[in-house]
Every structure is written in C-alpha cells, then in structure tokens.
Amino acid sequence: MQKQLLWFRQDLRIQDHTALWHAAQSGPVIALVILSPEQWRMHDDAPIKLDFYLRQIQAIQQELASIQIPLIIRTVPLWENIAAEIDQLCQKLDIENVHANIECGVNELNRDFQVQTQLNQSNRDLVLYHDRTLFPVGSIRNKSNQPYQVFGAFKKYCYEQLSISIPQCFPIPETQALNDAIDVGELNNNSLPTLAELGFIFNPNQINKQWQIGEQYALNVLDDFIENKVRHYQLERDFPQIEATSQLSAYLNIGILSIRQCFNALFRAQFGHFSIDHVGQQTWLDELLWREFYQHILFDFPRVSKHLPFKMPTQQLQWRDAPNDLSAWQTGQTGIPIVDAGMRQLLHTGWMHNRIRMVVAMFLTKNLLIDWRLGEQWFMQHLIDGDLAANNGGWQWCASTGTDSVPYFRIFNPISQSQKFDAQGDYIRQWVPELAHLDAKTIHEPYAKNPNIELNYPKPIVDLKQSRIRAIEAFKQI
Numbered sequence: 516m517q518k519q520l521l522w523f524r525q526d527l528r529i530q531d532h533t534a535l536w537h538a539a540q541s542g543p544v545i546a547l548v549i550l551s552p553e554q555w556r557m558h559d560d561a562p563i564k565l566d567f568y569l570r571q572i573q574a575i576q577q578e579l580a581s582i583q584i585p586l587i588i589r590t591v592p593l594w595e596n597i598a599a600e601i602d603q604l605c606q607k608l609d610i611e612n613v614h615a616n617i618e619c620g621v622n623e624l625n626r627d628f629q630v631q632t633q634l635n636q637s638n639r640d641l642v643l644y645h646d647r648t649l650f651p652v653g654s655i656r657n658k659s660n661q662p663y664q665v666f667g668a669f670k671k672y673c674y675e676q677l678s679i680s681i682p683q684c685f686p687i688p689e690t691q692a693l694n695d696a697i698d699v700g701e702l703n704n705n706s707l708p709t710l711a712e713l714g715f716i717f718n719p720n721q722i723n724k725q726w727q728i729g730e731q732y733a734l735n736v737l738d739d740f741i742e743n744k745v746r747h748y749q750l751e752r753d754f755p756q757i758e759a760t761s762q763l764s765a766y767l768n769i770g771i772l773s774i775r776q777c778f779n780a781l782f783r784a785q786f787g788h789f790s791i792d793h794v795g796q797q798t799w800l801d802e803l804l805w806r807e808f809y810q811h812i813l814f815d816f817p818r819v820s821k822h823l824p825f826k827m828p829t830q831q832l833q834w835r836d837a838p839n840d841l842s843a844w845q846t847g848q849t850g851i852p853i854v855d856a857g858m859r860q861l862l863h864t865g866w867m868h869n870r871i872r873m874v875v876a877m878f879l880t881k882n883l884l885i886d887w888r889l890g891e892q893w894f895m896q897h898l899i900d901g902d903l904a905a906n907n908g909g910w911q912w913c914a915s916t917g918t919d920s921v922p923y924f925r926i927f928n929p930i931s932q933s934q935k936f937d938a939q940g941d942y943i944r945q946w947v948p949e950l951a952h953l954d955a956k957t958i959h960e961p962y963a964k965n966p967n968i969e970l971n972y973p974k975p976i977v978d979l980k981q982s983r984i985r986a987i988e989a990f991k992q993i
C-alpha cells in the first residue's frame with residue numbers, strides 16, 4: 516500500500532476523524548499541518564484562538580506519535596502558497612493521495628481547488644470528506660431541491676434523518692508499524708513556531724480564563740455537561756452568571772471535539788436511539804442544529820462569506836459612521852452595564868455568553884445603528900471560538916439582515932434583558948467592578964433614578980428609546 520498524507524486543518528483530533536480514518540485504510544499515514552499567518556490575519560483570527568490552535572497542535576503531535584504517525588509542520592504566508600508546498604512534499608515523500616476534511620468558506624474551497632488542480636497534474640488526488648457537520652453540506656434540500664432558508668424547516672428535516680440513525684463515530688486508526696514507509700527523515704525535524712514568531716501578540720496572563728487543550732479534556736467536559744448539566748440547560752442557559760452551557764464551542768471550532776461525539780454523548784442514555792427524554796436534551800440538540808444550519812448556509816449561500824448580507828436589500832441600509840460609539844462598544848464603555856459587562860467578558864476571557872452576544876450585537880446594530888460587519892470583525896478578532904459560519908449567522912440574525920433573522924422591529928431592550936437575565940446584577944458586578952457596590956435595582960441603569968450619582972462609569976452614550984425608533988425608521992427606508 517502506498518503512503519497517504521493527512522492534512523489537518525480545523526480538525527485537530529485523532530478520535531472520530533473521518534479523513535484520518537479513511538487515509539489509514541489506504542496505506543501508511545504521514546500527517547501535515549500548515550500554518551498560514553498572513554491568511555489568519557486577513558481572516559481576523561484572534562490571537563487567543565491561534566494560541567489555542569498552536570497548543571493543540573503540540574497535543575496532537577503526541578497523540579499521533581502514540582500511533583506512530585509523524586506530523587510535519589510547515590509555515591507559508593498565505594493559502595495561495597499551499598498547493599506548491601503540498602505538491603513538493605508529495606513528491607519528496609512519494610505520497611499517493613492527500614486526505615482532508617471539507618471546510619465550507621469560499622476561500623477554503625478555493626484553496627482546496629488549487630491544491631486539487633496541482634496534485635492532479637502528478638496523478639494524485641486531494642480526497643475530501645464530510646466531517647465538520649453532521650450531514651454533508653449541500654445534501655439537505657427541500658421538496659423543490661433547494662437549500663432550506665428557515666431554521667424550523669431545516670431542523671425538522673434533521674430530526675427526520677436523525678430518527679433513521681445518528682451518525683456514528685470513527686475509531687482511532689490502529690498503531691502503524693514502524694518501517695521505512697513512514698520515515699520522513701529530515702522533513703520531520705521542524706519544531707512548532709511560537710505565536711510571536713508568527714507575528715501575533717498574545718499575553719496569556721491577561722486572560723483570566725484557562726482554556727485547556729487536549730481531546731481527553733474536551734471529552735471530559737462533554738461528559739460532565741451531559742451527566743450533570745444538560746437536564747437544566749433549557750431553564751438556565753440564558754443566565755450569564757450560571758455556568759449552565761457547555762463552553763465547548765472553541766473545541767468544536769478547531770475540531771478538538773467532533774459534532775458526532777456531541778450527538779453520541781447526547782443520546783448515550785438512550786443507547787444511541789433518537790429519543791428525546793427531556794426538554795434540556797432537546798434544547799441543546801437544537802443549539803447544535805443551529806451550528807449545523809449556519810454551516811450549511813455558508814456553503815449554499817457563499818455571499819455570506821464575502822461580507823454580504825443574506826437579505827440583499829439590507830445592503831442599502833444607511834449605517835452610521837460613528838467611530839467613537841464603536842470604540843465605546845468595543846472597550847465596554849457604553850454606559851449600558853449589561854453591554855459593557857459582555858464586552859469586557861470577551862476581552863478578558865475570549866468568550867461571551869450567548870444571551871449577552873445577542874444583547875451586545877443588537878445594541879450595536881440597532882441602538883447604535885453601526886454596520887454588523889464591524890461587530891462581526893471585532894468578535895472574530897477576540898473570540899476563542901471565532902467561527903465564520905456561526906459568527907456571521909449570529910451577527911446577521913441580530914442585525915435582521917440574515918436568513919431567518921429577528922424581525923427588524925423586535926429590538927431587545929438591553930435594560931430589560933439585564934433585569935431579566937441578570938436580576939441580581941452579579942454578572943455586571945463581576946465584569947464592571949465600578950458598579951459592584953450598587954444594589955440589584957440600581958445596577959442595571961445606574962443613572963436612571965439619580966442622574967447626579969458620582970460613579971467612575973460613563974453615562975449612556977445613546978438614548979435607548981430614541982435610538983430604537985431611529986433603527987426602525989432606517990429599516991423602513993429599504
């Protein structure tokens with residue numbers, strides 16, 4: 516059997532890895548990961564996410580060594596340099612085919628097309644597998660053979676498929692025999708560059724949340740969530756001060772964990788049958804399907820990866836050019852405590868609670884009437900779980916420019932959201948310490964009852980009622 520090259524991308528694990536498993540059935544495997552710092556910069560990847568990625572490469576290098584698969588690490592500036600790099604490696608190592616899991620963004624698909632074309636010239640193939648989603652992208656179609664644009668219908672279709680069978684996980688490939696076939700000689704003496712060597716600045720000491728790496732760690736978190744938390748998920752998931760959600764998004768995003776592993780864990784108690792026992796289980800299932808939905812939208816409607824709205828008429832919206840307001844939002848200085856708490860949580864942990872993501876995104880796009888693309892970019896630049904499909908989907912939902920998004924006139928009032936989901940003000944107290952001494956009534960709107968109260972905290976940068984009307988008027992114009 517001839518040698519195979521496994522190209523890792525956003526799928527840094529060895530368990531349940533579709534491409535790795537298939538590659539190992541075809542011959543001895545050599546693994547490859549390619550770092551592309553200029554491309555990362557163009558994609559606004561956050562330093563915290565890149566640090567997480569590099570740390571996981573180290574972990575996977577060890578995992579691979581335990582099954583005798585060597586990992587080659589290469590650095591090229593841009594994805595357009597990858598085809599030549601892989602072609603050269605294939606020639607030096609006498610590789611038969613290259614295997615990888617599909618990624619759905621436009622640039623990712625173009626990159627893979629270039630690699631494919633170059634490899635075909637030397638009678639090699641880039642063999643691509645569906646792995647990132649539960650169902651192959653491009654495969655979910657309505658009765659008119661069109662992609663679904665509404666989540667409810669998409670979800671119904673997924674439920675039907677799941678009731679037939681839940682996609683199973685692939686085993687870890689068997690340990691390879693040590694022989695000349697997988698000796699990569701001097702090609703393997705490359706060490707992993709640091710983030711600083713790749714040109715990114717990141718100080719882990721500034722982050723007050725530890726994001727541990729490792730497949731086993733992620734699986735333990737998943738198991739703990741399924742054992743102890745999912746039952747209460749529906750009731751508690753909207754309260755940012757309760758650790759009621761899985762916090763697995765960063766692990767799913769760079770593929771430390773697979774979506775099939777999540778589904779198999781979710782239905783473990785039902786012996787792998789699609790049977791929903793409680794509302795917590797159903798609600799988490801639906802969140803995983805929102806992830807699935809946005810991945811399929813990215814594939815079926817490539818314009819969303821090109822900074823275009825899903826609803827094209829909203830391209831005409833007159834967004835405000837308001838750099839000071841944008842900066843206040845970015846740094847958590849808007850004078851709206853729940854918004855500032857969320858934005859500061861993002862800066863201090865690389866993560867933000869989903870309810871608060873919705874609140875801050877709606878505040879930016881509606882109350883401040885600032886273009887959703889600026890918010891989307893800021894999130895990508897700071898999120899450890901930054902993912903083009905989910906981030907774009909979330910932003911376009913909040914901005915009412917996306918598929919199945921919130922109607923433009925249903926604007927969250929951030930104060931009511933705060934009173935409802937952070938009733939005691941504990942979340943605000945944690946992230947906005949200037950307000951920590953205020954009682955549970957005052958903390959949501961500190962200047963409302965007492966405009967002259969002395970606080971080292973800004974007054975609201977916008978009037979919520981008037982700005983709501985302004986946003987509705989702007990949407991009515993198009």
Ligand SMILES: Cc1cc2nc3c(=O)[nH]c(=O)nc-3n(C[C@H](O)[C@H](O)[C@H](O)COP(=O)(O)OP(=O)(O)OC[C@H]3O[C@@H](n4cnc5c(N)ncnc54)[C@H](O)[C@@H]3O)c2cc1C
Nearest residue numbers: 760761762763764802806869872900901902905906909910
């Ligand atoms: C404006 C905005 C931007 C967002 N940007 C991202 C992003 O860049 N990356 C990202 O992974 N999620 C994003 N989300 C979705 C969601 O906020 C996060 O997935 C969630 O907060 C992650 O926390 P968790 O892992 O504890 O989620 P859980 O509540 O435990 O959910 C389980 C998993 O389901 C998926 N999921 C949950 N909610 C959503 C959703 N609304 N859309 C898509 N997938 C979902 C995630 O993979 C998540 O890990 C965004 C949401 C909004 C409103």
